[in-house]
Every structure is written in C-alpha cells, then in structure tokens.
Amino acid sequence: MATETSTTADRRGIVERLRASPFLSELLSNRLAIIGLSIILGMVLLGVYARLFLDLGAISQSQLAAHPNKAPPGWLGSAALDQFLFGTDAAARDIFKRVLYGAWLALKFGVLVVGASTVLGISLGIIAAYYGDVVDNVVMRTMDVFLAFPSLLLALALVAIFGAGLSKVVIALTLVYTPRFARVVRGAALKVLEDEYIDATVALGARDPRVLVRHVLPNCLAPITVQSTLNFGLAIIDLAALSFLGFGAQAGTPSWGLMLKNGVSNGLLTGDWWLSFFPGLFLAVTVLGFNLLGDGMRDALDPRMRETVE
Amino acid sequence: MVSKRFIAKRLLLLVPVLFGVATVVFAILHLAPGDPARVILGQRAPTQQVVQLRRELGLNDPIWVQYGRFLADTAQLDFGQSYQIAKGSPVWDVLADRLPVTIELAIYGQITAILLGIPLGVLSAVKQDSLTDHVTRIGALTGISVPIFWSGPLVLLVFATFLGWLPTSGRIGSTFFLEDHWVLFGTQLPLTGMVSIDTFILDTGAFVQSILYGEGLGAFASLTEYYASFISAVQHLLLPVLTLGIYSMALLSRMMRSSMLEVIRQDYIRTARAKGQGERITILKHGLRNALIPVITVIGIQFGTLLGGAVLTETVFGIGGIGQLLVAAIGATDYPLVQGTVLVFALLFTLVNLGVDVTYSYLDPRIQQ
Numbered sequence A: 001m002a003t004e005t006s007t008t009a010d011r012r013g014i015v016e017r018l019r020a021s022p023f024l025s026e027l028l029s030n031r032l033a034i035i036g037l038s039i040i041l042g043m044v045l046l047g048v049y050a051r052l053f054l055d056l057g058a059i060s061q062s063q064l065a066a067h068p069n070k071a072p073p074g075w076l077g078s079a080a081l082d083q084f085l086f087g088t089d090a091a092a093r094d095i096f097k098r099v100l101y102g103a104w105l106a107l108k109f110g111v112l113v114v115g116a117s118t119v120l121g122i123s124l125g126i127i128a129a130y131y132g133d134v135v136d137n138v139v140m141r142t143m144d145v146f147l148a149f150p151s152l153l154l155a156l157a158l159v160a161i162f163g164a165g166l167s168k169v170v171i172a173l174t175l176v177y178t179p180r181f182a183r184v185v186r187g188a189a190l191k192v193l194e195d196e197y198i199d200a201t202v203a204l205g206a207r208d209p210r211v212l213v214r215h216v217l218p219n220c221l222a223p224i225t226v227q228s229t230l231n232f233g234l235a236i237i238d239l240a241a242l243s244f245l246g247f248g249a250q251a252g253t254p255s256w257g258l259m260l261k262n263g264v265s266n267g268l269l270t271g272d273w274w275l276s277f278f279p280g281l282f283l284a285v286t287v288l289g290f291n292l293l294g295d296g297m298r299d300a301l302d303p304r305m306r307e308t309v310e
Numbered sequence B: 001m002v003s004k005r006f007i008a009k010r011l012l013l014l015v016p017v018l019f020g021v022a023t024v025v026f027a028i029l030h031l032a033p034g035d036p037a038r039v040i041l042g043q044r045a046p047t048q049q050v051v052q053l054r055r056e057l058g059l060n061d062p063i064w065v066q067y068g069r070f071l072a073d074t075a076q077l078d079f080g081q082s083y084q085i086a087k088g089s090p091v092w093d094v095l096a097d098r099l100p101v102t103i104e105l106a107i108y109g110q111i112t113a114i115l116l117g118i119p120l121g122v123l124s125a126v127k128q129d130s131l132t133d134h135v136t137r138i139g140a141l142t143g144i145s146v147p148i149f150w151s152g153p154l155v156l157l158v159f160a161t162f163l164g165w166l167p168t169s170g171r172i173g174s175t176f177f178l179e180d181h182w183v184l185f186g187t188q189l190p191l192t193g194m195v196s197i198d199t200f201i202l203d204t205g206a207f208v209q210s211i212l213y214g215e216g217l218g219a220f221a222s223l224t225e226y227y228a229s230f231i232s233a234v235q236h237l238l239l240p241v242l243t244l245g246i247y248s249m250a251l252l253s254r255m256m257r258s259s260m261l262e263v264i265r266q267d268y269i270r271t272a273r274a275k276g277q278g279e280r281i282t283i284l285k286h287g288l289r290n291a292l293i294p295v296i297t298v299i300g301i302q303f304g305t306l307l308g309g310a311v312l313t314e315t316v317f318g319i320g321g322i323g324q325l326l327v328a329a330i331g332a333t334d335y336p337l338v339q340g341t342v343l344v345f346a347l348l349f350t351l352v353n354l355g356v357d358v359t360y361s362y363l364d365p366r367i368q369q
Helices: A003-009 A014-020 A022-028 A031-053 A056-060 A095-131 A133-147 A151-162 A166-193 A196-203 A208-244 A256-267 A274-301 B004-031 B036-041 B047-057 B063-075 B091-126 B131-145 B148-162 B195-213 B216-226 B228-263 B267-274 B279-317 B322-331 B335-363
Strands: B181-184 B187-190
Touching (some): A022 A274, A031 A095, A095 A166, A095 A208, A095 A274, A151 B004, A151 B322, A151 B335, A166 A208, A208 A256, A208 B148, A256 B148, B091 B131, B148 B228, B148 B279, B181 B195, B195 B216, B216 B228, B279 B335
16 A cells, blocks of 8 residues: 555645545544544543653552542532532442552553554464464464453463452453454454565565565554454453452552442442542543544544445 | 264363363362462451461472372362352352352343344345345344343333333342242152242142142133243343343344355255245245254353343342352452353363254254264
C-alpha cells in the first residue's frame, strides 16, 4: 500500500499525506472510530493525571477512621457535591480517585500485554511464513495447542503455574495473546511474500533479516494494527477478569477488576450499587473505545466496506 | 454429504493438538512452585511423611516416566485424586458431579445467543444504514464491551436486590433438595445433573402420579405447586443465562450482519429478486441459508469465550459448576483438580469445534478439498 506512493508522499506535508492515504482518510471520516479514539485519549489523560497527582498509598489503604464507609455518591444525598463523587467503598476509600487510578493501571498493563504479545507474535508469524516447511509447522502447531484452550481458561491454567499477581498475570496473558498475533501476521506475511518485489530484493542479495524487517514487516503493519487495537480491549477485560477472580491485583490496588470483586462481595446484597457500578462503567467504556476504533480501522482497511459504511 | 475421509483427516489432526494440550496440563503440576506432597500434607507435616508420600505419588521417578504415566492415566480419564477441595476423592468423580452444571449454563447461554443474535444480525443487514441498523450495531458493540462481571452484578442488583423478583445466587431454592436419581416403576434411574431438566422430570413424575392415583384431573388446578422446584430452578437460571447469553449474542449478531451483507450483494440474490420473488423468501431462503455458513464457524470459536464467561458467571451468581471449581482449585493449589478441569474445558472446546467443522463441511462441501 505505502510503497508505490512513498517517494512522492515524502515531499508533501503531513496533512496532504494524511489525505492521500485512503486508510487514514477513511478512518477519519468514520464517526464511530473518532468517538472511540476520543474515549481512549480521554482515558489516557485521566490515567496520566491520576498517576501524576494522586497518592497511590492514600487511595490503597483503608480510610475507615477519617471517612464514612460505603457512603453513596455525594450528589445523591447529604454530602457536599464535591466530596465522594462516586461514593466510598467498604474500607471508606474514595471510589472516584480509585477509578481514575484504575485507568492508569488498565492502560499500563494493557500496553504491556498487547505490546509483548504483538512483538512475539510478529516474530513467530514472520519467521513461520518466511522459512516455511518444518519451521512453519513447528511454530504454528505449537500455536494451535495454545489456541485449543478457551483464552480465559488458558490464562487461569498459566496463573496456576506462575502464581497470582499483576506482573504474573501479564506474562500469562502475553502467552495467551501471542498465538492470535502469530496467526494473523503469518497470514499477512505469506501474502506479502508472494509479491514480486520480495523476489527482487532477495535477487539483489538482501539477507533474511533485512528482507523480513525492511520489506515484509512494513507491509504487514495494517492488519497487525487492527489486531492490536481489537485485542487491547479484550486484554483489558481479561486483566480485570483475572483480578476479579482474585488472581491479579492484590488487595488494596485500585484495579477495576479488584474493585468489582469487592463490589460483589460487599455491596451486592446490601444494595450498595456504586461499589460495582463506577469501576465497571469505566472498564466498559474503555473497552468500547478500543472496539469502536478497531472496528473503524478494519472497515477502513476492507475495500468492500468502503462503498456502504459511512 | 460429509465424506468419511474428511472426518478421518479432521480426527487425525486432533491427535497432535490433544497431545499438546495434555503436555501443557502436565506442565501445570511440574512447573508450579512447591512440592505436591507438601501441599497435600500441609506445611507442618514431618519430613518423613512427605518423603514417603513423594515415593507413593511417584514424584521421585524421572520426569519422562512421570509424563508417560500421566498420558496413560489421562487417556483413561484418570486424573488422580484431589489434594484439597475434595481431599482424597478421584478428580474425575468431582468433575462428573460439576460438569453438567456448567454445560447446562453454556447450552442455555448459547441458545439465547443464537435465538437473539441471528435475527438481530439479519435485521441489521437487511435494513442497512437505517436507524434499526445503527441501534443494533451500537448495541452489539456495547454488548461485547461490557464484561460479564459487571453486567452480572448490575442485573443482580436490579432484579434481585432492589426489585426482589429473582434469587441472588445458587441453583435452586433452599427449601428444595437436589436429587441425584429418580424412581420409575420401582427402579432407580440416574438424573442428568442439569437442574432444570432434573426438576422437570421429578415434578412431572409427581404430577402424573397424582393424576393417575391421587387428585385426578384436579391436579391441574395446583399445577404451579407440583412444578414448584422446576420453577425455582428456572428462576435461578434466568439471570446467569441472560448475562452469559447477551454477551455471546452481541458477538453473533455482528458476525451475522457482516456475513448477510456480503451475501445479499451476490448475483443470485439479484436474480431471485429479478424473477419477482418476494423479499421475505429471497432473504430467508437464499440469503440466510448462505449467510449462516460462516456464522456457524464463529459459533464454535465463541464457544470458548462462552466457557470463559461461564467461569465468571458461576463466580458472580454462586453456581457450583466446574468454572467455580477451577477458581477454587487454583486458590487452594489443588493441582490434580486444576489439571482435570483445564483438560475437560479444552476437550469440550475442541470437540465443539470438531462438530462445527463437520457441520460446516456438510453445509459447504467445497471446504473438504
């Protein structure tokens, strides 16, 4: 896609270049994708704000002595409007601050999982496609074994091996997501490898690593980006799910999954809905953002969709 | 027709996958930190006992001997004995008890998803770019973005805690006793372990008996009393099934929409329309039948999501299936139970996908080449 226009495009300004790319102009005219992108950027801002200005120690520890516990959101009752926007939890901690910090944790660990599995998946996928035969078979059959497990269950099995904790959950989920990337990348790379310019590069004497990194990889980037975006949403859900089941974030950590777990055990029967409502809302909205953007990107890439999708 | 060769080939391809799955499951016990013998006996057990148990469990044998033994045992569905949760009882017995609970949940969830997802997807595609389409699409996108462990607590809060219409957890009301067999003409017959089916059988048995030997047709007047345990079971299932089903429904309706959109642009649809065939028949007979084919594959793939969802649903709604069992087993480092559960989940998923592949090749014979 980029190769034929790159020489002329280099001389143009960034705006023209954006317009010249059918993918980007398509994406930017997709209203839902723009909404998705805005949600993600908004969450990034909130997360970074929380990371910079909120005291992690204070929002992790119980505040029972200083605050009322399980106080409903301020705007519902007696408390001043600015106090406890989302109420407090069973340990009297401010849910609003914890939810904001949760955005930072979700994005940070999401980036780790998706980043690591993208890099691993790209390497395995391209190697399998390029070397073919035995290498391809060994790599892809191994991936098949991992894909034979429902993803959350494989993650749970790996957690049984590695133990609980956010960093271990990141390793487990990286292993769960790598095969998906490997499969997509392999497919895309096989298609690229059929092109004549690859033969030309090889004929000119380029070595394997150069062919793979300079020529095959850049031409597989589009499907990889779509896959990363869509999987980002899934990764955030799985991260939260493992914390919800008690294997991810440890007690006190303001992770959305753990807050939901606490909400279920402390607020369900007593009707303290705000304990579960707000962490889940932020989680769902963030995931929705990634799904909207990923969907838009996929539509923009698929020429068949262009005629009809707004 | 599905050729026998295709099925044989597909079964043959299963062998390396199952072999790999078993290897991963074997690794769970051997890569996990801690000495299994210590886990069983507890931290304060005397070393001598631990050493003896290690010998009994065969943990001193070379790893490849243990691996071979594991494969042989697994092939016979012998997963060893539970360490903690059901101390001493065979893992397979524990699983056999809990498996129907999860399968029941998954099947009803899948049915809900199919019954709602497919019509919505078709509607969305047929009325492309209309208001209905936009609402359905955004609804479906929202549906796959809402995790079960949020939607579950929310529906519980609304329908159980605030409105009090439905129970908060469990499989059946506390006044009912879950039987494991029923009696027909004096013989004991096993039950399925699926609470909705079992209670229906038992309640119907009591009801029919009453008609024949007791109240006679007057029994119809107190129908709800005779079916009280069945009604309770359905009430308990309603929220978990909806929570699980709606997530899968969203996935399915998206797939159905895009598949249908592709099909209705085909020439044969135009031909059908051109020859004056009614829109309804064109869409349902020519369109839907062809558009369903790829969606069937998706049903198989998302069955994995459904099984993962079952773990979360069981945790939220306090249903004791193998999902909840797995979570408990990991927490208690009950490795044989973890191994057994994971293996059963992977097996279920693989078998469903095998079924899907065979169905697919039946619907679209081209795939066999």
